[in-house]
Amino acid sequence: MQKGKVKDNNIGSFGYGNAQYTKYNAPGQNISPSDPGIRDVFLSFLHLMKEKHNMSLQELISLYNGSAAKDLIPAAIFSFPLSPAESICKFLKENQGLNFHEIGGLLNRDERGIWGSYNRAAKKMPSIFSISQCPISIPVSVFKDRSLSILENVAYYLSHELKMKTKDISKLLNKKQPVIYTTLQRALKKKHLGGKQDG
Secondary structure, eight states: OOTTOOOSSSEEEEEETTEEEEEEOOTTOOOOTTOHHHHHHHHHHHHHHHHHHOOOHHHHHHHHHHHHHHTEEEGGGGGSSSOHHHHHHHIIIIISOOOHHHHHHHHTOOHHHHHHHHHHHHHHOOSOOOOOOOSOEEEGGGGGOTTSOHHHHHHHIIIIISOOOHHHHHHHHTOOHHHHHHHHHHHHHHHHHTOOOOO
């Protein structure tokens, strides 16, 4: 098979040096780390990064972890005395170093609204978030769903994806249990009805 030639919609190939490797990308395809082809691809990549960019395995792991962390929002930021929108905008601006346009794109919200939320947060809490180790994080992609508010997205994700109980969500977010219960009920109703836009 020639390098780079696509065999069909699900399987392609590429080569490094004289070696040929198969790439599986079928939707739902179960790929085992013990698959010889996967090991070859991985080793080829490591060799390439070491030879061409002088990067060690530890450096690659750190790079991956740093990239993954950029896509996660620590749930603990919503326990501070700020509105949920203020909390997430402040975190993305100050802790992640994003600009208002980038934050607006991530959250699927108007840039002017992002600016307003951030400035209110900065006045209420001038210091940067200091989050030591928060074992519970929320993918930033969750907040693209404009059918739910920020807090509704948080509560819904923690409840339905992480299977947390209402009382545990309440403790994590430093909010009264009835508030979390009501927030979850609103989120469930919107999900059931197909949702309506909410800030």
